[in-house]
Amino acid sequence: MTHAIRIERTGGPEVLQWQPVQVGEPGAGEVRLRNAAVGVNFIDVYHRTGLYPLQLPAGIGLEAAGVVEAVGEGVSEFREGDRVAYCHGPTGAYAQARVMPARVLVKLPQGIEFETAAAMMLKGLTAQFLMRRTRRFQAGDVALFHAAAGGVGLIAGQWARALGVQLIGTAGSDEKCRLALENGYAHCINYRSEDLVSRVREITGGRGVSVVYDSVGRDTWERSLGCLQPFGLMVSFGNASGAVPPVTLGDLAARGSLYVTRPTLMTHLADRATQLEMASELFDVVLSGKVRPRIGQRYALPDAADAHRALESRATTGSIVLQP
Known part of the structure; x- marks a missing residue:
């Protein structure tokens, strides 16, 4: 049976x-x-x-x-x-x-x-539509990717390295950060012991990143917005910690004319x-x-x-x- x-x-x-x-x-x-x-x-x-x-x-x-x-x-x-x-x-x-x-x-x-x-099918195709369709990476780009040691995160790190992209990851332990660094990330921030926004600004010389990929949701939303440079793109593609809070257009304007998208693999x-x-x-x-x-x-x-x-x-x- x-x-x-x-x-x-x-x-x-x-x-x-x-x-x-x-x-x-x-x-x-x-x-x-x-x-x-x-x-x-x-x-x-x-x-x-x-x-x-x-x-x-x-x-x-x-x-x-x-x-x-x-x-x-x-x-x-x-x-x-x-x-x-x-x-x-x-x-x-x-x-x-x-x-x-x-x-x-x-x-x-x-x-x-x-x-x-x-x-790899769901996770790899998620990395594909994020980095090749939602915003097509170009060599020299600097981006932030949450949950760097997860299934999607590790594929994204390796793929970004192959594309010549500097990817900054986040993870919840030093061990997970080491794993992320072994899989293509240029930097990895332990969000439990380091200030995310300050470290991103430090790594990027104060500029911030051009795009943030966030599958965590509620717990990282505000800090993710704080890591973006003017005209940066916030890509929210998951809610592991819960739904993101409401966002206003005025808030996006005040933070530097930001863009926000909530894409799904199934649409693609x-x-x-x-x-x-x-x-x-x-x-x-x-x-x-x-x-x-x-x-x-x-x-x-x-x-x-x-x-x-x-x-x-x-x-x-x-x-x-x-x-x-």
């Missing part, structure tokens, strides 16, 4: 239940695939807690890699035996096998292992051609060796609740992978 993690109500990690499921056959435009590795992301926590509501009961998870077992009517891009990966809806990646739309899958190059794909991936282009660039930079996604923790799929506890405690580094 095939099993999956399901939720019947929102709440803490304890609502993640390992249940038997009927997979069935793929319909028109669908494929059935067997997951070989599953990625864990903070958006999964948002779904579990109800911050991003799901229609319950529901599966959970957006990122995985595996093998196509069957294809439905009208599917010509994939066939049985293809290695594939994905990182967006519908939810339900925390499963041994599942049926899903073929349009959300991408073929996985032979040089990339399943676990690597599960560790909604267009199939864009999705394939982004994935191709990610695969190329990984196959080149310039970016090496780091798996910091592995859990058996039935132990997904333990993975969520570790992620929320901020005790993790790199990516978390679940093994079906």
Whole structure:
């Protein structure tokens, strides 16, 4: 019997239940695939807690890699035996096998292992749209990236180094800062022991940075704005510490004619051609060796609740992978 993690109500990690499921056959435009590795992301926590509501009961998870077992009517891009990966809806990646739309899958190059794909699809494509689409990095840029030792952060650090960008990271311990520095960051600030704004101003000779990438949210919002130079861009792409406070246009003006955006990966991936282009660039930079996604923790799929506890405690580094 095939099993999956399901939720019947929102709440803490304890609502993640390992249940038997009927997979069935793929319909028109669908494929059935067997997951070989599953990625864990903070958006999964948002779904579990109800911050991003799901229609319950529901599966959970957006990122995985595996093998196509069957294809439905009208599917010509994939066939049985293809290695594939994905990182967006519908939810339900925390499963041994599942049926899903073929349009959300991408073929996985032979040089990339399943676990690597599960560790990098959502996180790597997030780094891609942040640094290559939201604001296309140019050599010589100086930017600030919060949560530098996390899954997205470590990929971003390596990619920025390959692009010739000076990236300043933040992390919650000296150990995490060392990890960030080993993965491409020019500087890393321990936000628990150092004053973030003062250190950024010191590093940049008083100018501030041209862009801040912030997935933390409420706890870092004000300090992030304080790190920007005039006409700087604030990119808020997550709420790990809670929703950001209200911001007024007058405040942005007073701080130096700042720009603010709240982009999402799913908006970029909604267009199939864009999705394939982004994935191709990610695969190329990984196959080149310039970016090496780091798996910091592995859990058996039935132990997904333990993975969520570790992620929320901020005790993790790199990516978390679940093994079906």
